[in-house]
Amino acid sequence: MKNIVLIGMPGSGKTTISQQLSERLHFPLIDIDEYLVNKFKQSIDDMFAISEAYFRERETLCCQEVSQLSGYILSTGGGVIKNQENITALKKNGIIFLLDRDVENIIQDIETSTRPLLKEGKERLYTLYQERNALYHQSADVIIDNNRDIEYTLKQITDYVESM
Numbered sequence: 424m425k426n427i428v429l430i431g432m433p434g435s436g437k438t439t440i441s442q443q444l445s446e447r448l449h450f451p452l453i454d455i456d457e458y459l460v461n462k463f464k465q466s467i468d469d470m471f472a473i474s475e476a477y478f479r480e481r482e483t484l485c486c487q488e489v490s491q492l493s494g495y496i497l498s499t500g501g502g503v504i505k506n507q508e509n510i511t512a513l514k515k516n517g518i519i520f521l522l523d524r525d526v527e528n529i530i531q532d533i534e535t536s537t538r539p540l541l542k543e544g545k546e547r548l549y550t551l552y553q554e555r556n557a558l559y560h561q562s563a564d565v566i567i568d569n570n571r572d573i574e575y576t577l578k579q580i581t582d583y584v585e586s587m
Contacts, residue, residue: 426517521563
C-alpha cells in the first residue's frame with residue numbers, strides 16, 4: 424500500500440486531516456515536522472534560527488527516510504514543496520494529496536505565533552501563497568478542496584484511497 428502524503432499551505436489542515444485519516448483508515452501517521460524534531464533533537468524554531476537552509480536540508484533527509492515506508496499517512500510541513508528532491512522522494516511510494524484551502528479561510532483559523540515563517544503576521548500568508556501555490560499544484564497527484572467541513576474533505580480522500 425502506498426503512503427498518503429498531505430501537502431498544503433500552513434494552516435490548510437494537514438495535521439487535523441492526517442490525524443482523522445489515521446484513525447479512519449487505521450494507517451500509522453508520521454508528521455514529518457515532529458519526526459524532524461525528534462530525529463535532530465532540535466526545535467523547528469532553533470533550526471530556523473540557524474537558517475532556513477539548515478532546516479530544509481534536514482527536512483529533505485527526513486522525507487527521504489519516511490518515503491521508504493509503506494502504508495503510512497505522512498503529514499508534511501508547508502514548505503516541503505520548495506525542494507523538488509522532497510517531492511521526488513515522497514512520490515516514490517506515495518500519492519500526494521494537496522489540501523487546497525483559500526487563504527481567507529486559513530487566516531480565520533491560524534495561530535501565527537507558533538509558526539516560524541508567519542511570525543511577521545497573517546499577511547505573510549498571502550506572500551507564501553503567491554510563492555508556493557503553483558508548486559503545490561505541480562507536486563500534487565490529487566487536489567482536495569478543503570474549504571468545506573472536515574467530513575467533506577475526509578470523504579474525498581477516503582473515497583479516492585478506497586477506489587485504488
